[in-house]
Amino acid sequence: MVLMGCDTLLASEFLNKTGTLRILHNLSFVEDPTRVAVPSSAGSVSDYQSIGIARITVEGNSYDLTVLDDGDGGALLAFGDATNGVTTYSGGRYVDVELGPGGRAAIDFNRAVNPYCVYDEEYSCPLPPRGNTIAVPIEAGERTYPTNAA
Numbered sequence: 001m002v003l004m005g006c007d008t009l010l011a012s013e014f015l016n017k018t019g020t021l022r023i024l025h026n027l028s029f030v031e032d033p034t035r036v037a038v039p040s041s042a043g044s045v046s047d048y049q050s051i052g053i054a055r056i057t058v059e060g061n062s063y064d065l066t067v068l069d070d071g072d073g074g075a076l077l078a079f080g081d082a083t084n085g086v087t088t089y090s091g092g093r094y095v096d097v098e099l100g101p102g103g104r105a106a107i108d109f110n111r112a113v114n115p116y117c118v119y120d121e122e123y124s125c126p127l128p129p130r131g132n133t134i135a136v137p138i139e140a141g142e143r144t145y146p147t148n149a150a
Helices: none
Strands: 002-004 009-011 023-027 035-039 047-056 061-069 076-078 093-098 104-108
Touching: 035 061, 047 076, 047 104
Parallel strands: none
Antiparallel strands: 002 009, 023 104, 035 047, 047 061, 061 076, 076 093, 093 104
């Protein structure tokens, strides 16, 4: 994948792709969608609508992660993990949640990407909401670049 910056062209670098980090599960939809406080890279906090909770298990640990309405009819998981600030952006990453029939959903961490603020500090990007941190490393998806590791 190639991303166009204001005056640079970057080829995205991804960590090793692994099929074990594509998780299929039932998404627990929020019957009365709630607003969730989401911090930004600029230091502000905005309210986003939660559409559900994804309960996932990674390396034997269970996590309840808030899935957000992406504003375009889709679903987004903003998450942090143990790779942040080491091999991935310190503020966390995003992955689209594939919604299927009957409450089924798929999260493919191989498709995790950096927020736009990684490429241009003029952007104010939403960061993972409270509770959306996975304690173990997710060694999949887009990695960071030497200038934005921390």
